[in-house]
Amino acid sequence: xxxxxxxxxxxxxxxxxxxxxxxxxxxxxxxxxxxxxxxxxxxxxxxxxxxxxxxxxxxxxxxxxxxxxxxxxxxxxxxxxxxxxxxxxxxxxxxxxxxxxxxxxxxxxxxxxxxxxxxxxxxxxxxxxxxxxxxxxxxxxxxxxxxxxxxxxxxxxxxxxxxxxxxxxxxxxxxxxxxxxxxxxxxxxxxxxxxxxxxxxxxxxxxxxxxxxxxxxxxxxxxxxxxxxxxxxxxxxxxxxxxxxxxx
Amino acid sequence: xxxxxxxxxxxxxxxxxxxxxxxxxxxxxxxxxxxxxxxxxxxxxxxxxxxxxxxxxxxxxxxxxxxxxxxxxxxxxxxxxxxxxxxxxxxxxxxxxxxxxxxxxxxxxxxxxxxxxxxxxxxxxxxxxxxxxxxxxxxxxxxxxxxxxxxxxxxxxxxxxxxxxxxxxxxxxxxxxxxxxxxxxxxxxxxxxxxxxxxxxxxxxxxxxxxxxxxxxxxxxxxxxxxxxxxxxxxxxxxxxxxxxxxxxxxxxxxxxxxxxxxxxxxxxxxxxxxxxxxxxxxxxxxxxxxxxxxxxxxxxxxxxxxxxxxxxxxxxxxxxxxxxxxxxxxxxxxxxxxxxxxxxxxxxxxxxxxxxxxxxxxxxxxxxxxxxxxxxxxxxxxxxxxxxxxxxxxxxxxxxxxxxxxxxxxxxxxxxxxxxxxxxxxxxxxxxxxxxxxxxxxxxxxxxxxxxxxxxxxxxxxxxxxxxxxxxxxxxxxxxxxxxxxxxxxxxxxxxxxxxxxxxxxxxxxxxxxxxxxxxxxxxxxxxxxxxxxxxxxxxxxxxxxxxxxxxxxxxxxxxxxxxxxxxxxxxxxxxxxxxxxxxxxxxxxxxxxxxxxxxxxxxxxx
Ligand SMILES: Cc1cc2nc3c(=O)[nH]c(=O)nc-3n(C[C@H](O)[C@H](O)[C@H](O)COP(=O)(O)OP(=O)(O)OC[C@H]3O[C@@H](n4cnc5c(N)ncnc54)[C@H](O)[C@@H]3O)c2cc1C
Ligand code: SF4
Ligand code: SF4
Ligand code: FES
Numbered sequence: 102x103x104x105x106x107x108x109x110x111x112x113x114x115x116x117x118x119x120x121x122x123x124x125x126x127x128x129x130x131x132x133x134x135x136x137x138x139x140x141x142x143x144x145x146x147x148x149x150x151x152x153x154x155x156x157x158x159x160x161x162x163x164x165x166x167x168x169x170x171x172x173x174x175x176x177x178x179x180x181x182x183x184x185x186x187x188x189x190x191x192x193x194x195x196x197x198x199x200x201x202x203x204x205x206x207x208x209x210x211x212x213x214x215x216x217x218x219x220x221x222x223x224x225x226x227x228x229x230x231x232x233x234x235x236x237x238x239x240x241x242x243x244x245x246x247x248x249x250x251x252x253x254x255x256x257x258x259x260x261x262x263x264x265x266x267x268x269x270x271x272x273x274x275x276x277x278x279x280x281x282x283x284x285x286x287x288x289x290x291x292x293x294x295x296x297x298x299x300x301x302x303x304x305x306x307x308x309x310x311x312x313x314x315x316x317x318x319x320x321x322x323x324x325x326x327x328x329x330x331x332x333x334x335x336x337x338x339x340x341x342x343x344x345x346x347x348x349x
Numbered sequence: 350x351x352x353x354x355x356x357x358x359x360x361x362x363x364x365x366x367x368x369x370x371x372x373x374x375x376x377x378x379x380x381x382x383x384x385x386x387x388x389x390x391x392x393x394x395x396x397x398x399x400x401x402x403x404x405x406x407x408x409x410x411x412x413x414x415x416x417x418x419x420x421x422x423x424x425x426x427x428x429x430x431x432x433x434x435x436x437x438x439x440x441x442x443x444x445x446x447x448x449x450x451x452x453x454x455x456x457x458x459x460x461x462x463x464x465x466x467x468x469x470x471x472x473x474x475x476x477x478x479x480x481x482x483x484x485x486x487x488x489x490x491x492x493x494x495x496x497x498x499x500x501x502x503x504x505x506x507x508x509x510x511x512x513x514x515x516x517x518x519x520x521x522x523x524x525x526x527x528x529x530x531x532x533x534x535x536x537x538x539x540x541x542x543x544x545x546x547x548x549x550x551x552x553x554x555x556x557x558x559x560x561x562x563x564x565x566x567x568x569x570x571x572x573x574x575x576x577x578x579x580x581x582x583x584x585x586x587x588x589x590x591x592x593x594x595x596x597x598x599x600x601x602x603x604x605x606x607x608x609x610x611x612x613x614x615x616x617x618x619x620x621x622x623x624x625x626x627x628x629x630x631x632x633x634x635x636x637x638x639x640x641x642x643x644x645x646x647x648x649x650x651x652x653x654x655x656x657x658x659x660x661x662x663x664x665x666x667x668x669x670x671x672x673x674x675x676x677x678x679x680x681x682x683x684x685x686x687x688x689x690x691x692x693x694x695x696x697x698x699x700x701x702x703x704x705x706x707x708x709x710x711x712x713x714x715x716x717x718x719x720x721x722x723x724x725x726x727x728x729x730x731x732x733x734x735x736x737x738x739x740x741x742x743x744x745x746x747x748x749x750x751x752x753x754x755x756x757x758x759x760x761x762x763x764x765x766x767x768x769x770x771x772x773x774x775x776x777x778x779x780x781x782x783x784x785x786x787x788x789x790x791x792x793x794x795x796x797x798x799x800x801x802x803x804x805x806x807x808x809x810x811x812x813x814x815x816x817x818x819x820x821x822x823x824x825x826x827x828x829x830x831x832x833x834x835x836x837x838x839x840x841x842x843x844x845x846x847x848x849x850x851x852x853x854x855x856x857x858x859x860x861x862x863x864x865x866x867x868x869x870x871x872x873x874x875x876x877x878x879x880x881x882x883x884x885x886x887x888x889x890x891x892x893x894x895x896x897x898x899x900x901x902x903x904x905x906x907x908x909x910x911x912x913x914x915x916x917x918x919x920x921x922x923x924x925x926x927x928x929x930x931x932x933x934x935x936x937x938x939x940x941x942x943x944x945x946x947x948x949x950x951x952x953x954x955x956x957x
Binding site: 113127128129130131134140141142145146147148149150151152153154155156157158159160174176197198199201203204205208211212216217219222227228229230231232233236239240243244246247279282284285 | 389390391392393394395397398448451452453454456458459462463464481482484486487488491495496498499506529558559560591592593594595598599704707708711712713824825826827830868869870871873874875876877878
């Protein structure tokens, strides 16, 4: 057991500051346990989101010593405890209180994206056949737990605050999961180019680095989408070709 | 004058897990207005955590499967105290509900010929669980969420319902607060569906999240609804036991479905030592046959690790009690051993059980492709809940419906793995349909301002700043933790009359302490305040569990009485019902189980 100091961000929309709390760390504790212990013993009204405590729900996102993490999957033994550990809310979204931010923008963005639209069922039993190999990639995207850590680190949102013109890596992953879904027949490429602002992504790969689900956001989702957008709108040969071969 | 925002809907759904979302989608399809409230953000409800799969007799992997076999498995698993009609509807309607998810974009793992793949699970005769690796719940909730947001449903996230509003007995709305600002909200509705999930937070060791404080059970109870089968709380045999801070986190049954075995410290597969009569014909008696079963050999019988959860949990408790447990009071669950049989075992494990691999690697520093895990029982699911009509899901209170984990009946004394996710779809859909029907047939009721005022006054008195802090003020987290310790010790896996009586006594004391709770700060996103408000629900459901457990004087399914260790067929003819008496005291009564329809009885007998 060791005594560790945590600097927790306390505050609301208007003002805030770090406050120091000391608490005992025992074997196996994760950062979220420490926060809960502090909450139960010293800061009852502390605001923090969590649900599963097992990296499955994406609720407990925060910045631990400056790096974006799920608090429930960050073991105290993996961070130096001889110095104070800082825990702050995500920066790309407005603060509600303490460690809780207003992530409602993400839910609005999702609603704008054209939903899944399957082709007519074509198997005898009124369903579809799909090969595992054809869905592996999409299953990768569907692992997303909507923790919004990728949104938090993307400079387009974090520094440039372009929330109106850019949907962020999470929703490129979502877009890719729809566009590459073997049954989907909707076309979202125009939106990706225009309202979704995929062009603003300059492939820094910061999002991929923080994804707790290890989704290869940039290489597997964003770059292929960018290529599709280019094919659709900028490549004249491709365009000509498409006139004779309708999209299926 | 109290300040609150009012919202008006035809149908109000409380809870946005699988059951609530499915219900809301169905109700919205009738073009009625639908409101949906949930305590967390959308997509974070408990359903997201489900791992193993959705049970449905699609017969994609084994063509011998059909609804009759699924029905029989469910009844046998529930030790025949299930509501047979619900078991019938569930078995018949689950396959269509799974296909519907696929039509909404869900991508399940596939068979060789491109259909939905199904895996083995405890108590299911054939491979029956549609799944996506070990993150099936995420696939399900995301599919429902992404479909649901385009159906015109109005969603209130991070909003907690504190009480149901009634007009002459009928439920006509709900009263609650938003977490962000602590502002009060009134929801008026012609019909209300509860889909609030379970009660696991009543116990110290649990796989459940903070949300599981039994709100729906308690809201319904206080509105006059019957609770049924509350003595049946499922302790899942395999939760993590080490390190202490992760104790209780679930290790999916899928590990055993993929060939994982349980061993004691002597290395013995102790599950072979005690195979119940009811399952002897279906269970292998040697390791070789058990392995073949997990690899899809249709002629092999299931390994004893895949017996029902109640039984496996008790065997584990026995091993630990008799000194044959693992170092941290669990037993070993070993999947790494399959490398003796499969050359690509490590890859296979990582592909089939990715989040288990992840979970142990990150939280316990254990590589499950190389080492055995340590596991022990954890509070997981409540079979008991709000008593509903099997077809319509309406409770005995007009206008109040319930679906999903908070409703009772389908699972009887023990739920089979995978039968919850299918339950959510089948009965969520039904609740949505019939609540909409009810709403179409009834006008809006009258809201009782006095009820709102008194609830608000009650909710606000917890604040220190109210000046009325009692001399011995209590911390809400402390009271909650003491309740959890008590329930774990006295109303847990192994029960006795004297422990249960002590438990009931302790609950009175805890209720007294809950009255003295105070919280600092203001109404904005104040977790202490939320915890204080939830205590009432926790106390209510804990008392219901303890009293029902006292009443059932036999051991059946998840309910194990050391003083009545055997089944008693007389006891099995009755359900135990808990309701609020005229004087506000909790009353316990018994009611005869409805007789199984004769054709279904024949089905059960034919499948013996
Ligand atoms: C780790 C784990 C793994 C599991 N694996 C499987 C599996 O593989 N297969 C299977 O079939 N089952 C599994 N289960 C069980 C299954 O996941 C649950 O029983 C099921 O998801 C419950 O769904 P629900 O819709 O009833 O409730 P939930 O999904 O829990 O949703 C409850 C909703 O109600 C809301 N709510 C609660 N109280 C209030 C209130 N007072 N006011 C407003 N809103 C409220 C919550 O915010 C939430 O939105 C698993 C459970 C766990 C914990
Ligand atoms: S790769 Fe693109 S989306 Fe990802 S962080 Fe960088 S700019 Fe943002
Ligand atoms: S893509 Fe990864 S980082 Fe982004 S929200 Fe999803 S899980 Fe989180
Ligand atoms: S609490 Fe669910 S991801 Fe951390």
